[in-house]
Amino acid sequence: MFSEEVVINDLLSRVQKPARYLGNEWNSCLKDHSSVSAKMVFAFPDLYEVGMSNQGLKILYHSVNLHDDLLMERVFAPASDMENLLRENKLPLFALESKKPLSVFDVIGFSLQYELSYTNVLNMLDLAGLPLYSDNRSMDYPLVIGGGPCAYNPEPLAPFFDLFILGEAEEILPELLSELGRLKKTVSSKKDLLLQLSTCKGVYVPSFYQPLYKQGMLTEIKKLETQAPDAVKKCFIALLDEAPYPTSPVVPYIQAVHDRAVVELFRGCARGCRFCQAGYIFRPVRKRSMDRILQLSESLIQGTGYDEISLSSLSSTDYPSIDELVKEMDKVLSPGRVKCSLPSLRLDSYSVELADTLHHGKRSSLTFAPEAATERLRKVIRKNISEEEIFSALGDAVDAGWQGFKLYFMIGLPTETNDDVEAILTLCQKIRHSFKRRARGSIAISVSVSTFIPKAHTPFQWEPQLELSIVKERQEILRSGFNNMRGVDYSWHDSQASYLEAVFARGDRRLSLALEKAVQAGCRFDGWSEHFSFQRWQQAFNQANLKMEDYAYRRFEYQDCLPWDHLDCLTEKEVFIEEHKKAIGHNRDQESNK
Amino acid sequence: MSRIRFTFTRDILLAYISHLDMLRLFIRALRRSNLPLEYSQGYSPHPRFTLALPLPLGVTAGQEFGEVYFSETIEPGFFIEKLAFQLPKGLELTNAFLVSTEAPSIAALVRAASYRAKLKETSPDDGKISYIKESLEKLLSKEEIVMKRTNKKKKIVSTNVRPFIKKAEICYEKITGLELMLELEAGSQGGISPVFFLEQLQGEAPAEMPGLHEWQIHREKLIFTDNPLSASD
Numbered sequence: 001m002f003s004e005e006v007v008i009n010d011l012l013s014r015v016q017k018p019a020r021y022l023g024n025e026w027n028s029c030l031k032d033h034s035s036v037s038a039k040m041v042f043a044f045p046d047l048y049e050v051g052m053s054n055q056g057l058k059i060l061y062h063s064v065n066l067h068d069d070l071l072m073e074r075v076f077a078p079a080s081d082m083e084n085l086l087r088e089n090k091l092p093l094f095a096l097e098s099k100k101p102l103s104v105f106d107v108i109g110f111s112l113q114y115e116l117s118y119t120n121v122l123n124m125l126d127l128a129g130l131p132l133y134s135d136n137r138s139m140d141y142p143l144v145i146g147g148g149p150c151a152y153n154p155e156p157l158a159p160f161f162d163l164f165i166l167g168e169a170e171e172i173l174p175e176l177l178s179e180l181g182r183l184k185k186t187v188s189s190k191k192d193l194l195l196q197l198s199t200c201k202g203v204y205v206p207s208f209y210q211p212l213y214k215q216g217m218l219t220e221i222k223k224l225e226t227q228a229p230d231a232v233k234k235c236f237i238a239l240l241d242e243a244p245y246p247t248s249p250v251v252p253y254i255q256a257v258h259d260r261a262v263v264e265l266f267r268g269c270a271r272g273c274r275f276c277q278a279g280y281i282f283r284p285v286r287k288r289s290m291d292r293i294l295q296l297s298e299s300l301i302q303g304t305g306y307d308e309i310s311l312s313s314l315s316s317t318d319y320p321s322i323d324e325l326v327k328e329m330d331k332v333l334s335p336g337r338v339k340c341s342l343p344s345l346r347l348d349s350y351s352v353e354l355a356d357t358l359h360h361g362k363r364s365s366l367t368f369a370p371e372a373a374t375e376r377l378r379k380v381i382r383k384n385i386s387e388e389e390i391f392s393a394l395g396d397a398v399d400a401g402w403q404g405f406k407l408y409f410m411i412g413l414p415t416e417t418n419d420d421v422e423a424i425l426t427l428c429q430k431i432r433h434s435f436k437r438r439a440r441g442s443i444a445i446s447v448s449v450s451t452f453i454p455k456a457h458t459p460f461q462w463e464p465q466l467e468l469s470i471v472k473e474r475q476e477i478l479r480s481g482f483n484n485m486r487g488v489d490y491s492w493h494d495s496q497a498s499y500l501e502a503v504f505a506r507g508d509r510r511l512s513l514a515l516e517k518a519v520q521a522g523c524r525f526d527g528w529s530e531h532f533s534f535q536r537w538q539q540a541f542n543q544a545n546l547k548m549e550d551y552a553y554r555r556f557e558y559q560d561c562l563p564w565d566h567l568d569c570l571t572e573k574e575v576f577i578e579e580h581k582k583a584i585g586h587n588r589d590q591e592s593n594k
Numbered sequence: 595m596s597r598i599r600f601t602f603t604r605d606i607l608l609a610y611i612s613h614l615d616m617l618r619l620f621i622r623a624l625r626r627s628n629l630p631l632e633y634s635q636g637y638s639p640h641p642r643f644t645l646a647l648p649l650p651l652g653v654t655a656g657q658e659f660g661e662v663y664f665s666e667t668i669e670p671g672f673f674i675e676k677l678a679f680q681l682p683k684g685l686e687l688t689n690a691f692l693v694s695t696e697a698p699s700i701a702a703l704v705r706a707a708s709y710r711a712k713l714k715e716t717s718p719d720d721g722k723i724s725y726i727k728e729s730l731e732k733l734l735s736k737e738e739i740v741m742k743r744t745n746k747k748k749k750i751v752s753t754n755v756r757p758f759i760k761k762a763e764i765c766y767e768k769i770t771g772l773e774l775m776l777e778l779e780a781g782s783q784g785g786i787s788p789v790f791f792l793e794q795l796q797g798e799a800p801a802e803m804p805g806l807h808e809w810q811i812h813r814e815k816l817i818f819t820d821n822p823l824s825a826s827d
Contacts, residue, residue, distance in 0.1 A: 022610060026622070251622060337633070
């Protein structure tokens with residue numbers, strides 16, 4: 001096997017954005033491979049600029065490299081120009097730090113952030129020279145592991161992976177790697193190795209569980225090894241203040257999607273929006289202390305040289321003493337030289353006030369996510385804000401001088417009708433009219449509409465996705481409506497890409513075949529509209545003898561066996577059922593009122 | 595307030611970083627160094643920092659110039675010590691000196707730059723060597739070499755760049771391979787990039803001569819209208 005360093009200099013002059021492949025960035029960590037007991041490469045199945053914005057990567061890179069006897073390097077999905085060069089020159093995919101091929105590592109760990117990156121995962125394994133299927137890889141190959149939100153239903157990827165980690169890995173990953181280093185010296189078969197590892201917290205070894213089907217329906221997930229847990233429980237950090245957090249993350253040379261320092265205020269979200277997977281899998285809410293946040297922020301700016309710091313979380317204005325924190329931040333970060341930003345604003349007056357204190361200088365636009373335009377539908381999804389609150393918040397923003405709003409909506413939510421969709425138009429029209437006089441200039445609204453995708457481990461996990469043809473109809477209602485509305489910029493998500501995402505989000509193990517066929521047919525970067533080809537995917541599903549609609553449109557019953565039933569996010573199924581009933585109940589209440 | 599001019603080298607490790615990325619890299623390094631940066635006025639103040647002449651992608655350099663303002667007087671030795679510690683492998687500070695805050699900007703002083711361009715193929719055959727020689731002669735005998743580019747208003751502008759070629763000599767030795775020594779005008783009064791020059795030189799190279807477009811370019815030094823040190827305090 002190829003184990004020399006890959007010489008890339010001659011390739012660099014022939015690709016776009018060569019800085020994606022350089023490594024050697026500030027704070028990157030290059031260790032001697034012979035000095036450690038276990039070597040892992042963190043693989044992000046998307047472009048460098050996307051992956052380098054991922055907070056999970058920064059946290060895990062830090063928490064593993066803290067240990068002298070462990071090392072972690074990075075690799076990202078090569079863009080097609082680099083992929084072609086690698087294939088033409090018969091060069092393997094390499095890690096950025098050492099330029100060594102992926103095959104020399106003990107572990108290749110994929111970050112599974114979104115379903116549409118799955119083809120990149122397989123393509124990267126292929127570029128690394130690894131057999132795709134776990135069964136076909138002996139102990140001489142690296143272990144292929146995965147984590148991140150998609151690991152909560154990784155079934156479509158199951159045959160390709162040796163194990164998944166469920167939950168937050170910053171504490172257990174270093175332990176797992178050390179354990180692996182020890183076991184590799186003593187254990188003789190890969191199965192024994194996996195058996196030992198399957199007893200670690202949060203570890204799911206898919207080959208130890210076998211899904212059984214009757215007449216095409218999943219009926220049972222049979223555990224094959226007694227040692228393996230009946231249900232794999234997610235792992236999570238108990239005390240955020242004590243968890244490792246990177247204050248010297250790698251600073252990219254080229255602009256990443258999020259090119260700033262990030263400090264995490266708290267993990268989890270108490271809001272409980274029913275469509276939101278993050279809201280459930282990151283439970284419970286754990287807060288970082290203000291002292292720790294301030295201390296981390298100061299070190300982050302010192303360690304990176306960034307001029308912006310983002311106060312991140314799923315709903316940052318919910319931080320208990322956020323206004324005090326913002327004031328203290330200003331003192332710590334020499335005012336005017338470091339900007340502070342809040343990424344996830346709630347649509348209320350309090351948040352607008354906060355945004356205003358943070359903002360020195362020109363007020364361009366504020367972003368909010370009402371998600372649905374009628375109060376009825378917002379109750380269904382448990383995004384509990386009233387129209388009155390929306391208007392009072394926007395009014396405050398207008399008075400403070402903000403001139404533009406970015407609004408996020410979803411279509412295809414459970415119980416949605418055409419009326420709910422038309423209400424998006426009405427709401428935007430009303431916003432424009434109400435604030436016309438109050439604003440100094442006219443108000444620019446940009447509306448972005450995505451398609452609802454039911455996800456595992458949410459109260460809507462039993463719900464089907466809205467049929468593609470109706471999604472298109474509703475997008476058309478919006479397109480033609482906004483066409484006649486001045487000052488509103490409308491954008492929408494590709495309905496076919498959202499459909500495919502829905503197929504995989506609640507998919508089972510049989511989908512792995514379609515995935516393999518899709519990669520063979522050339523599918524890559526499916527989340528990028530310029531690469532996405534629905535036609536190729538249709539062919540792949542035909543070859544695999546599977547139907548996309550069986551997955552996307554499937555309505556599960558409460559008693560049905562779900563493909564992720566053996567994976568425990570620590571919220572009981574009863575809670576999801578109750579929440580689901582309440583959601584649908586809101587709809588019924590409304591109808592009986594009519 | 596004080597102003598420091600400094601020189602640095604860039605090796606192959608950092609050759610594939612764009613000009614804007616280089617600026618960002620230096621500014622972040624300066625911020626980490628805790629030196630007292632002087633900021634511009636206005637809505638979004640930024641550190642007063644410039645590089646004399648953008649380095650094209652893939653080009654290494656032996657003596658580049660940059661300058662930066664500080665809110666108080668900084669000793670050049672202290673500056674080098676502090677900043678060098680914050681620079682990644684591939685960039686090396688070689689000198690620094692104080693200049694008058696009144697002196698013109700370093701970018702305005704640039705007149706030309708000298709380059710060495712080396713054919714990546716280490717032992718080209720005689721056919722290739724004579725092709726390059728002939729092509730160079732032909733190119734230099736032209737009175738007009740037209741470069742087209744789109745300007746800020748998205749209009750295509752044609753410029754005759756022949757006058758900007760000050761020197762172009764070929765040099766071949768068995769050990770070092772095929773190398774070109776160039777002196778090309780650059781800066782605000784117009785210029786020609788070494789990348790464009792080499793494209794013209796390669797011209798329509800015959801198919802049986804692959805690899806003639808692959809050069810490793812090294813910028814040896816910048817040439818100024820005035821001694822960049824003459825305005826020293």
